[in-house]
Amino acid sequence: MLYALKIATRYLTANKAQTALLVTGVAVGVFIFIFMSALIGGLAEFILSRTVGDISHVTIEAEFDDPPLLISPRGHVLVVAERGRTRTATLTEAATWLPLIEAVPGVKAVSPQITGAGFLTRGAQVAQVSVTGVEPGRESAILDLDGYMVEGEARLGSGLIVLGRELADDLALTIGQTLRVQSANGVTAALTLSGIFDTGNGGMDGARAFTSLSTARTLFAMPQGVTRIEIKLGELNAADATAQRIRAMTGLDAVPWTDGAEQLMEALNAQAQTGYFLKTFALITIVIGVASALLLSTYRRRPEIGIMRAMGAGRRFVIFVFVAQGALIGLMGGVTGAALGYVALLPFPSRDAFEAGTLPMDITQGSYGLAITLTVIGAILASILPARSAARVEPVTAIGQ
């Protein structure tokens, strides 16, 4: 069949202008395919990074233990509960689980936390606050605290507290000032404001405070364990599988971010569907273009096909000559279109530097290999009809005028 390939190549090179036009047409289709892939992929990436980039991908929260039930000898049920104290559920074994969770493939960062509610007081002013105690060194493991700092440092140490911009403004606090924090457990501590962050999220900037894990331990009277473990993954889509894996391994209630994010997932799915739809159209255009061009070529070459058949070329040989032309056109158009697509995507900012107002094109999601493969397959399928029509040319055609 090497010989049929030679003939196919010659047919294509014999009519350079026509072949160039056809290859260009295919390349444009491939270009659109790649552009759509990069746009849809980049858009999804952009939306996800905006919505879930700063949140935990898998979260383990302590479950409240049911109060122990005791059955008295007289048949009464006794509920044992402490009075007058806020019950706090804890993950007492956290220290044991952390290294195991960190070793799970796909886990990028793990942040054990103690969270609780409290009041900030400075002079006569009081503000409600939600305190998160994180391990020093892991301040930016989940939320990019470091990236959001507008004053001071994210670094948390003993006796230090980091607040959101709104909260700091409300209390007219500046860096280095001391404020009192009273936890819901009734513990009070004097902390120094060491940093102010601004995430742009009002709920966060107006009501969140970060302290070190040990400060939070004191505040919430929790000598061991944590209330929450937040886990960041390298791959957002792996959250469900990773959460399940952690559940199976530790028995803890690991919840992926996708729980409760159905609407977002639906929107992203719809967007992906639109992308498939447009890409399918690009492929159909390629198939129709190649099929019509080759069909025209088989009509023009009928006498030659007749001669080849008279000289002993079988039907399969003729089919191969035309299918090979289709495959070559698909390959050339596919590679050209992929190269053009790549070059056209180069000026767009990389996925880490997307800016609002520009198209969030992701050059790494161009699906170049897929585009070329599908184009070659499409072009081969497109050539089947013309090839069969060519193979039906009777050898007697050779003798006609």
Place this chain on the structure above:
Amino acid sequence: MSALLEVRDLFKTYGTGDTATRVLRGLNLRLEAGEMAALLGPSGSGKSTLLTILGTLTKPTSGSFVMLGNDMIAAGDKELTDFRNAHIGFVFQFHNLLPDFTALENVVFPSAVREGRETPAARARGRDLLTRMGLADRINFPTANLSGGQKQRVAVARALMNSPELVLADEPTGNLDRASAMQVMDLIGQINRDEGTTFLISTHDDKIAGLCQRQIVVGDGVVTG
């Protein structure tokens, strides 16, 4: 001499009903190995039709056709394709060569399509044949740049590529001037004498027919002389 081929009671009708053209009507013909025969008859008498049937390019409406001991009527497309490739060469009046290929590539085609590639041996034979046809300086010429006489000589060389027993030529000199026509006929005569290849050449030119040992005349759908 032994029979190379024999057709008996050959009928060929084009179309059906009122528009049916009954071209061959019970034609009988036997060709001996090594013959050089002219096929004569007025235009429309069925010369081309007979050649396409003998060349297995089309089937008769009815009749028998045996060549080299094979029943050519019963054979299927694949068998006929391979048979043509090995045993029959063609020279046509029109559309003779593949226009996008060189003279040598055209000559080598019957071998290459069988072998799946252009073998060095086939190329060497192709060069030999073209040289014998007086085209040594045109071997790698694109056929589009050749004159009518040169094209027909390339076609003769190609017909001989696989050393067939039979070469069918349908008015091979019909489009040529007298000098080129004579040159082509000369070369055909040489091959016939040197290699014993059987030629059947249709023509309506008595001078060309006179160069052949035997004249077969068709008329009214049968051989009349």
